[in-house]
Amino acid sequence: MNPDSPTIAVVDYGAGNLVSIGHALERVGATVRLASGPRGLDEADGLVVPGVGAAGPAMGRLGRARLVEPIRRWVDDGRPYLGICLGLQLLFEASDEDGAETLGLLRGRSVRLEAAPSLPHIGWNQVVRSRAHTLFDGLADDVDLYFVHSYAGRPDGRDADAVLATTEHGATFVSAIARGPLLGVQFHPERSGDDGLRLLSNFTSIVRRSGGRPD
Amino acid sequence: MLRIRVIPCLDVAGGRVVKGTRFVDLTDEGDPPELAGRYAEEGADELVFLDISAAPEGRGTLLDIVERTARRAFIPLTVGGGVRSAAEMRAVLRAGADKVALNTAAVADPVLISRCARRFGRQAVVVAIDARRRPAAGADAARASAAGAPAAWQVVVRGGRDATGLDAVAWAERAAALGAGELLVTSIDRDGTRSGYDTELLRAITARVGIPVIASGGAADPADCVAAVLEGGAGAVLAASMFHRRIHSIDDVKQALAAAGLPVRATNAPAVAGDLAAAMP
Numbered sequence A: 001m002n003p004d005s006p007t008i009a010v011v012d013y014g015a016g017n018l019v020s021i022g023h024a025l026e027r028v029g030a031t032v033r034l035a036s037g038p039r040g041l042d043e044a045d046g047l048v049v050p051g052v053g054a055a056g057p058a059m060g061r062l063g064r065a066r067l068v069e070p071i072r073r074w075v076d077d078g079r080p081y082l083g084i085c086l087g088l089q090l091l092f093e094a095s096d097e098d099g100a101e102t103l104g105l106l107r108g109r110s111v112r113l114e115a116a117p118s119l120p121h122i123g124w125n126q127v128v129r130s131r132a133h134t135l136f137d138g139l140a141d142d143v144d145l146y147f148v149h150s151y152a153g154r155p156d157g158r159d160a161d162a163v164l165a166t167t168e169h170g171a172t173f174v175s176a177i178a179r180g181p182l183l184g185v186q187f188h189p190e191r192s193g194d195d196g197l198r199l200l201s202n203f204t205s206i207v208r209r210s211g212g213r214p215d
Numbered sequence B: 001m002l003r004i005r006v007i008p009c010l011d012v013a014g015g016r017v018v019k020g021t022r023f024v025d026l027t028d029e030g031d032p033p034e035l036a037g038r039y040a041e042e043g044a045d046e047l048v049f050l051d052i053s054a055a056p057e058g059r060g061t062l063l064d065i066v067e068r069t070a071r072r073a074f075i076p077l078t079v080g081g082g083v084r085s086a087a088e089m090r091a092v093l094r095a096g097a098d099k100v101a102l103n104t105a106a107v108a109d110p111v112l113i114s115r116c117a118r119r120f121g122r123q124a125v126v127v128a129i130d131a132r133r134r135p136a137a138g139a140d141a142a143r144a145s146a147a148g149a150p151a152a153w154q155v156v157v158r159g160g161r162d163a164t165g166l167d168a169v170a171w172a173e174r175a176a177a178l179g180a181g182e183l184l185v186t187s188i189d190r191d192g193t194r195s196g197y198d199t200e201l202l203r204a205i206t207a208r209v210g211i212p213v214i215a216s217g218g219a220a221d222p223a224d225c226v227a228a229v230l231e232g233g234a235g236a237v238l239a240a241s242m243f244h245r246r247i248h249s250i251d252d253v254k255q256a257l258a259a260a261g262l263p264v265r266a267t268n269a270p271a272v273a274g275d276l277a278a279a280m281p
Helices: A017-025 A055-064 A068-076 A157-162 A193-209 B030-041 B057-069 B086-094 B103-108 B111-120 B139-146 B166-180 B201-207 B222-231 B250-259 B271-279
Strands: A007-011 A031-035 A046-049 A081-084 A110-114 A121-129 A142-148 A149-157 A162-168 A170-177 A182-185 B004-013 B016-021 B022-032 B047-049 B077-080 B099-102 B125-133 B155-159 B162-167 B181-188 B213-217 B236-239
Touching: A007 A017, A017 A031, A017 A193, A017 B057, A046 A068, A046 A193, A055 A068, A068 A081, A068 A162, A110 A157, A142 A193, A149 A157, A149 A170, A157 A162, A162 B222, A182 A193, A182 B086, B004 B030, B004 B250, B016 B030, B016 B103, B022 B030, B030 B057, B047 B057, B047 B111, B057 B077, B057 B086, B077 B125, B086 B111, B099 B111, B103 B111, B103 B155, B111 B125, B111 B166, B125 B166, B125 B201, B139 B181, B155 B166, B162 B166, B166 B181, B181 B201, B201 B213, B201 B222, B222 B236, B222 B250
Parallel strands: A007 A031, A007 A046, A046 A081, A081 A182, B004 B047, B004 B236, B047 B077, B077 B099, B099 B125, B125 B181, B181 B213, B213 B236
Antiparallel strands: A110 A149, A121 A142, A121 A162, A162 A170, A170 A182, B004 B016, B016 B022, B125 B155, B155 B162
């Protein structure tokens, strides 16, 4: 790994705005590689899975790109993963949105936001930390970040304590999770101004400290 | 709780930011990506680009501006002006925009709203409504409209030049039902006049739709922005010359909103921004 600029693969499966996430990661010092197939992960030190939209079609596209098993292996190997929005929801076992079976790397499901005054939940909202974590270094405890979604992951069983932050829109939902190097955020750091860039910079540091690829 | 958004609007023509009165008499106000970057640093919650020339030959220039902006302003960007099809919308999104505002093309073909919402998600579809009060309408306009009298506001298109006869409130409801994620409501009577938003127009629409409404046209000072939210029910306020000419800052508006008890996103402390810049190559 180039310690100055770790390589972060951004999974490109036709589900969302990769332009912003690519620019934002480059801005915080990462070397960005778009991964549209399994080979795209070969040289990477960290993995970002972005995405907006429904879980079912997204899993279909990941499958056609032959990325499902490589992503599972990546997480099983304990390597740094940041899921953004749908990229967080896909970590759970299933989604209520269309009944899709998702990656199953975390216990729990993605559920529709309960009691929401408006859906989709679009705009800046407060992210309240449940515990300290280096991903949020330098951010206020109740920082405002930018959201665009109607569903959110709800961890349970052994992963109930993976909750890192919560947000309120009608009711409280999980807006960030962490289980070791497996990280996920429901908001869009690439669209959340300086605070979002700071979070991506923190992820890049986590990737840097992970020491890169296993032999 | 969602924050009230403060949105600088950059009217773009021929690759420059311009601002006119009632869509004419344009004056040059700067380079779009540069202004966008400045506003992002100053705490803008989103940015809107409106290509007011919207000439087909200017498309390449607009996409280039969007791309350069996406490299330096890491906040949501909406682009409007002359987008006529899902394919054109895709090109703008691929250049780095998060949302596209549909206006004249949606009036001509309302199903375009549904097509774009299905393809890109409703969060990416903003319907821009330019409304003008009917000549007879006065202070009693809202009451007359509620009482079933002829609609007080009609939709105008092509940059305010053509009247459609369409009732602006009914069109807002239809656009929401067809899949618009939010509405950008501009009072053409007030646009560029610095006489305040048309809060009656805003209230007439926000009372009927469940999606966020962005107030536009006429903002002169922070008090107008507070009125757009408290009286008009808007979820976001958009302004151009007030910010471009540095008459008031984004922070001025946020402080006024906060003082009125409205939730706003804290503007970054300069120390944090400077520290962050230093940490980046």
